[in-house]
Amino acid sequence: MSLFTEPHAVATAPKYRTPERVKITGTYSPEFAEILTPSALAFVAELHRRFDQTRRQLLARREERQQELEAGVLPDFLMGTRLIREKPWTVAPLPEDLLDRRVEITGPVERKMIINAMNSGAKVFMADLEDSNSPTWSNVVEGQRNLRDAVRRTISLATPQKEYKLNEKTAVLMVRPRGWHLLEKHMLVDGEPVSGSLFDFGLYFFHNAHELCSRGTAPYFYLPKIESYLEARLWNDVFGFAQWSLKMPKCTIKATVLIETLPAAFELNEILWELREHSAGLNCGRWDYIFSYIKRLGLKPDFRLPNRAEVTMSVPFMAAYSQLVIQTCHRRGVHAMGGMAAQIPIKNDLEANEAALEKVRLDKVREARNGHDGTWVAHPGLVPVALAVFDELMPQPNQIENKRDDLHVSAADLVKAPEGSISEEGLKLNIDVAVQYIESWLRGNGCVPIYNLMEDAATAEISRAQVWQWLNTPGTTLQDGRPVTVELYRSLVPGQLEKIKALVGEEAFEQGRYKEAARLFDHLVTSKKFIEFLTVPAYDQLT
Ligand SMILES: CC(=O)SCCNC(=O)CCNC(=O)[C@H](O)C(C)(C)COP(=O)(O)OP(=O)(O)OC[C@H]1O[C@@H](n2cnc3c(N)ncnc32)[C@H](O)[C@@H]1OP(=O)(O)O
Ligand SMILES: O=CC(=O)O
Ligand SMILES: [Mg+2]
Numbered sequence: 001m002s003l004f005t006e007p008h009a010v011a012t013a014p015k016y017r018t019p020e021r022v023k024i025t026g027t028y029s030p031e032f033a034e035i036l037t038p039s040a041l042a043f044v045a046e047l048h049r050r051f052d053q054t055r056r057q058l059l060a061r062r063e064e065r066q067q068e069l070e071a072g073v074l075p076d077f078l079m080g081t082r083l084i085r086e087k088p089w090t091v092a093p094l095p096e097d098l099l100d101r102r103v104e105i106t107g108p109v110e111r112k113m114i115i116n117a118m119n120s121g122a123k124v125f126m127a128d129l130e131d132s133n134s135p136t137w138s139n140v141v142e143g144q145r146n147l148r149d150a151v152r153r154t155i156s157l158a159t160p161q162k163e164y165k166l167n168e169k170t171a172v173l174m175v176r177p178r179g180w181h182l183l184e185k186h187m188l189v190d191g192e193p194v195s196g197s198l199f200d201f202g203l204y205f206f207h208n209a210h211e212l213c214s215r216g217t218a219p220y221f222y223l224p225k226i227e228s229y230l231e232a233r234l235w236n237d238v239f240g241f242a243q244w245s246l247k248m249p250k251c252t253i254k255a256t257v258l259i260e261t262l263p264a265a266f267e268l269n270e271i272l273w274e275l276r277e278h279s280a281g282l283n284c285g286r287w288d289y290i291f292s293y294i295k296r297l298g299l300k301p302d303f304r305l306p307n308r309a310e311v312t313m314s315v316p317f318m319a320a321y322s323q324l325v326i327q328t329c330h331r332r333g334v335h336a337m338g339g340m341a342a343q344i345p346i347k348n349d350l351e352a353n354e355a356a357l358e359k360v361r362l363d364k365v366r367e368a369r370n371g372h373d374g375t376w377v378a379h380p381g382l383v384p385v386a387l388a389v390f391d392e393l394m395p396q397p398n399q400i401e402n403k404r405d406d407l408h409v410s411a412a413d414l415v416k417a418p419e420g421s422i423s424e425e426g427l428k429l430n431i432d433v434a435v436q437y438i439e440s441w442l443r444g445n446g447c448v449p450i451y452n453l454m455e456d457a458a459t460a461e462i463s464r465a466q467v468w469q470w471l472n473t474p475g476t477t478l479q480d481g482r483p484v485t486v487e488l489y490r491s492l493v494p495g496q497l498e499k500i501k502a503l504v505g506e507e508a509f510e511q512g513r514y515k516e517a518a519r520l521f522d523h524l525v526t527s528k529k530f531i532e533f534l535t536v537p538a539y540d541q542l543t
Contacts, residue, residue: 013028014028014030016028016032016041017033017038018041019038019042019045021045021189021191022041022042022045022187022188022189023187023188024036024041024186024187024188025185025186025188026137026141026186026187027137027138031142031145032142034145034148035141035144035148035207036141039206040202040203040206040207041187043202044187044189044194044198044199044202044203044206045189045194046245047198047201047202047238047241048189048192048194048195048198049189049190050241051195051198051234051237051238051241052192052194052198054237055195055198055234058180058227058228058230058231059180061230062227062228062532065227065228065263066296069296069297069298070298070299074411074415075262075263075266075296075411075415076266076411077266077267078266078270081267081269084269084270084273085269085270089273089276089332090332090333090334091272091275091276091277091279091281091332091333091334092276092277092278092279094334094335095218097216097217098124098172098220098254098280099397099398100123100374100397100398101123101124101335101337101398102123102373102374102375102386102387102390102391102398103121103122103123103124103374103375103377103383103386103387104122104123104124104125104126104171104174104374104375104376104377105117105120105122105124105125105126105171105376105377105378105379105383106125106126106132106176106376106377106378107125107126107127107128107132107378107447108128108129108133108139108446108447109127109128109129109133109142109143109144109146110139110142110146111142111146111155111164112159114127114146114147114150114155115150115155115156115157115164115166116164116380117171117380118150118166118167118171118173119167119171120171120380120383121380121383121384121387122171122377122380122383122387123172124171124172124173124174124374125170125172125173126174126175126176126376127143127147127173127174127175127176128176129143129175129176129177129178129196129200130176130178130179130224130225130457131224131287131446131447131456131457131458132446132447132456132457133446133447134441134442134443134444134445134446134542135178135182135184135196135446135535135539135542136444136542138444139444139446140184140196140199140200144203144204144207147173147175147208148207150166150173151207151208151211151212151215152211153166153170172217172220173212173217173220174222174256175200175201175204175219175220175221176221176223176224176258177196177197177200177201177204177223177224178196178197178199178200178224179196179224179225179226180195180197180225180226180231180234181225181533181536182196182197182533182536182539183195183196183539184199184200185539187199198238201221201238201242204219205219205242206246209246209252209253210248213248213252218252218253218254219252219253219254220253220254220255220256221253221254221256222255222256222257222283223235223256223257223258224258224260224285224288225258225260225285225288226257226258226261226264226271227263227264228264228270229270229273229274230274232257232270232271232274232275233274235255235275235278236275236277236278239253239278251278253278254278254280255275255278255279256279256280256282256283256337257271257275257279257281257283258282258283258284259271259282259283259284259285259289259321259325260284260285260286260287260288260289260292261288261289261296262289262292262293262296262297262414263296265289265321265324265325265414266411266414268282268324268328268329269328269332272328272329272332276332279332279334280334281334281335281337281373282325282328282329282334282335282336282337283325283336283337283338283376284322284325284336284337284339284372285339285458286313286322286339287339287340287458287459287461287462288458288461289318289321290305290311290318290462291458291461291462291465293305293317293415294462294465294466294468294469295465295530295532297415298473299472299473299474300473301473301475301476302417303415303417304417304469304470304473304476305417305418305469306418306419306420306421306422307420307425307426307429307466308426308429308430308462308463308466309429310418310420311418311420311462313339313363313366315417315418315420316413316416316418317413317414317415317416317418320409320414320416321409321414322338322339322370322372323370323404323407324407324409324414326370326407327371327403327405327407327409330371330399330400330401330402330403330404331403333400334400335373335398336371336372337373337374337375338367338372338376339375340376340377340378340454341359341360341363341364341377341378341382342378342453342454342459343356343357343359343360343453344356344378344381344382344449344453345357345379345381345382352452356452357382357385360382360385360386361385361386361388361389364385364386364389364390365389365393368390368393368394369393370404371402371404372399373394373398373399373400374390374398375390378454421479422470422476422477422478422479423478423480424478424480424482424492426466427489428492428495428496429463430463430466430467431467431489431492431521432496432499432500433450433451433459433460434460434463434467434521435496435497435514435517435518435521436448436450436455436500436514436517437450437455437457437459437460438460438521438534438538439512439514439516439517441457441460441535441538441542442513442516442517442538442541442542443512443513457534461533461534464524464525464534465530467489467521467525468524468525468526468530470484471484471485471489471526486526489525490522493518493522497514497515500514501514516541520534520537520538520541523537524537
C-alpha cells in the first residue's frame with residue numbers, strides 16, 4: 001500500500017441519491033445520474049407501488065388462459081363484452097401530428113440510430129426499448145438520455161466519418177417501452193425489481209412529457225405484447241395516474257397498441273375501448289403474432305406451422321388478423337398500422353438489393369390496398385420505397401373512412417393454419433438464426449442483419465418456438481418422412497455452429513458468446529413446458 005492510500009482515504013464509488021426504500025444496483029455514471037434523479041426514481045417507485053401487483057396478476061392470468069388452451073378450448077371472442085363489440089362508438093379525436101402516419105421507421109434507442117431515424121423522411125419514429133433493444137443497464141439508461149436529447153433537439157454525435165445532428169424537419173417521436181413480462185433488475189423498490197415497462201415509461205414520461213407538449217406534440221407510445229383488454233386497462237390506469245401526478249390534462253398521452261399476440265386479436269374492440277381516451281389505434285406486429293400463435297396453440301397438430309419462410313402475411317391466419325385489425329380500427333375512427341417486412345437493403349449486390357426492395361414494395365402495396373393507414377420500415381433506405389406506395393395508393397393522410405364492411409372474419413379464420421412443409425433446411429436455419437441472434441443479444445445488440453434479413457427478439461422467438469413445436473408435437477416429420485426428434489435436432493447443432501464459425505471467423509466465434517447462446521437455445525427448445533419468452537432466461541445472463 002502506498003503512503004497515499006490509507007484505508008480510510010480509499011474513495012468509494014459514487015452512488016445514486018435515491019428515495020427511501022429505492023435502490024439502484026446498476027453501475028453509476030454522472031451522465032446516468034442526470035436521468036436517475038431522486039424525483040424521477042420516486043415517480044417510477046410510485047408507479048411500481050400502485051401498479052405492480054396488477055401487472056403480476058395479469059401475467060398469472062396469461063398462465064391460466066394457457067392452461068385452458070392446453071385443455072382444448074380454442075380462443076374465441078368474449079361473451080361478456082359483446083356490447084362493446086356491437087355498439088357504435090369511436091375513440092377520442094387524434095392530435096394533428098398523428099393524423100398522417102403513412103411511413104414509420106423503428107429502431108433501437110442508440111444515439112446515431114435515433115438521429116438517422118428522425119432525419120429519415122418517415123412521418124414517425126418509434127424508438128424501441130423492446131424487440132430491437134437488448135436491455136443492458138447501459139442501453140436502457142443511455143437510451144433515455146438519447147431520448148431526452150432528441151425531444152429537446154440537442155441530440156448530436158461526432159464520429160470520424162460524420163457529424164450527426166437533427167434536420168429542421170424530423171419524424172414525430174413515439175416510444176415503445178418493454179412488455180409487461182420483463183423486469184428491470186437494476187432498480188429495486190422495497191426490495192423488489194421494478195417492471196421494465198414502468199421503468200421505461202416512467203422515466204421517459206417524467207423527463208419529457210411537459211417538454212413535448214411545449215413543443216406542440218405530446219408523449220406518444222407503442223404498447224407491446226398485450227394479451228388482453230385488462231392489460232390495456234392497466235396501461236390506461238398508468239396513463240391516468242401519470243398525467244394527474246405531473247398535472248397534465250387528461251387524454252394527453254396517446255398510444256398505439258401492437259396486436260402481436262393471438263389472444264389480443266380476439267379483443268380488438270375491447271382494447272380500443274379501454275384506451276379510448278388515449279388511443280392512437282392498433283398495429284399489426286406480425287412477427288410476435290406468429291410467435292404467439294405457436295406459443296398459445298402449442299402442440300395441437302392442426303396448428304403446427306411449416307418452415308418459418310412459408311409463414312407469410314398471405315397465409316390464412318395472418319391475412320384474417322390483419323383484415324380484422326383494419327376493419328375494427330376504422331369502425332372506431334382510428335388508424336390501423338401495418339407491420340415490418342423482414343427485408344433490408346443489401347450492400348454490394350445490386351440485383352439482390354433490387355429483389356429485396358421489390359419484396360418490401362409488394363408488402364406495402366398489399367397493406368395499402370387492404371386498408372392500412374401506414375406501415376413500418378426497419379431501415380432509412382426503405383422509407384422512400386414505402387412512401388412511394390402509400391403516396392400513390394393513399395393520397396389522403398389516412399384511409400380511416402375505408403370501413404371494409406365487406407370483410408367477415410370469424411374466430412375460425414383467426415386460427416386457420418397454412419399448408420406447407422417442414423424441412424431439414426428449415427430446421428437448420430432456425431437453429432442457425434436463433435443462435436446468432438441470442439449471441440448478439442447477450443452482447444447487448446438486440447437487432448442484427450442475418451442473411452440479409454432484419455432479426456430481432458420477435459423473429460428469433462419464432463425460430464426457437466418452431467423448433468420447440470416440431471420437437472414436441474406428436475407425429476411431426478420432415479418432408480422426407482424422418483421424425484423430428486431431439487436426437488435429430490442435436491445432431492444438426494454442431495454443423496450449424498461450424499457454419500457460424502466459418503461466417504464470423506474463428507476469433508470472433510471464440511471471443512463471442514455462441515456456445516452460451518447454443519446452450520440457452522437447447523434449453524428453450526427441449527424444455528417440456530414452453531418457456532414464455534426467451535428474453536426472460538436470457539436476461540439472467542445479460543451483464
Ligand atoms: C419485429 C419488430 O419488432 S420490428 C421493430 C424492431 N426492429 C427494428 O426496429 C429494426 C431496426 N433496424 C436496424 O436495427 C438495422 O437496420 C439493421 C440491424 C436491421 C440493419 O443494420 P445495418 O446492417 O447495420 O444497417 P446499415 O449498415 O445498412 O445502415 C446504414 C445506415 O443506416 C442507419 N440505420 C439502419 N437502420 C436504421 C434504423 N432503423 N433507424 C435509423 N438508422 C438506421 C445506420 O445507423 C447507418 O447509418 P450511417 O450510414 O450514418 O452509419
Ligand atoms: O413488434 C413487431 C412485431 O412484428 O413483433
Ligand atoms: Mg413485437
